[in-house]
Amino acid sequence: MNSIALQDEDVTSILLIDDHPLLRKGLAQLLDEEDELSVVGEASNGQAGLDLAISLEPDLILLDLNMKGMDGLATLKAMRSAGVASRVVALTVSEHREDVAAMFKAGVDGYLLKDMEPEELLDKVSEAATGKLVIDDRLGQVLAQVLRPEEDSGSKIDLLTPKEKEVLFFIAEGxxxxxxxxxxxxxxxxVKVHVKRVLRKLDFRSRVEAAVWVVNQNR
Incomplete structure (x- = not known):
């Protein structure tokens, strides 16, 4: 593993966690071509990635799912348990429904596939850097299935205050x-307090679940 100094606040700092050296290097070169993006650390396994996430506090983490030892899901759960607030986007080869569901329920902020075109990947990462929820276009139907809300969620929205409802719709906008x-x-x-209350009252485990629910309600 290695890391470099954090950049200024106008640049999105990114941590790469992936056990394939060539992919990490290629991805780092691609991202560093963008002025507003800077790779500040690389890790070849989950434990090293967790340590760097805690020490560097990057804005965004790109996380592989299938790694030897501590896999992506275990790493994500460990990061959230450790209080890592960085946005985390899965970058993987897996399109399996179970993997998508598990990662979103564990609090991931996006899910991208490694065979995306470089330009499209850059666009998605740039969107994630601004706080947007990013999903590979090919996974839209899968995501809708795994995050389908419980039947009684509609009535639960009445538990929200006007401010919390406003926050919910801004979450849905990404x-x-x-x-x-x-x-x-x-x-x-x-805002953080409102978000926590919204998720608790609606029984959602992540902002993504809340956002997908709002979109489904407005169809």
Whole structure:
């Protein structure tokens, strides 16, 4: 594993966790061509990735799913348990429904496939850097199935306060907490409190579940 110094705040710092050296190097070169993106660390396994995520606190983590030893799912769970707040996007070869479901339920912020065209991958990573939820276009139907809400979720929305409902719809638009705070003219800390309450009241485990639910409700 290796790491370099964090860049200025206008640049999105990225940590790569993948057990394939050539892929890591190629991905790092691709991302570093973008002025607003900077790879600040690389890890070849889950434990090393967890350690770097805690020490570097990157803005975004690209995480492989199928790694020897501590796989992507275990790494994601460990990061969330350790309080790592970085956005995490799975970058994998797996299109299996079970893998997609498990990663989103564990709190991943996006799911991309490794055989994407480089330009499309850059676009998705750039979107993720702004706080958007990113999903490989080929996985839309799978995601809708694995995140299908419980039947009683519709009535639970009545438990939300007007502010919480507003936050929920901004989440559905893919806005990051900082953006929501600016739109609502409140602090980012207050937004975080609202988000936690929304997820708890609606019994969702991630922002993605909440966003997909809102989209389904408005169809």
């Amino acid at each position: 806005d990051a907490n900082k953006v929501i705070a600016r739109k609502m003219n409140i602090s980012e800390g207050t």
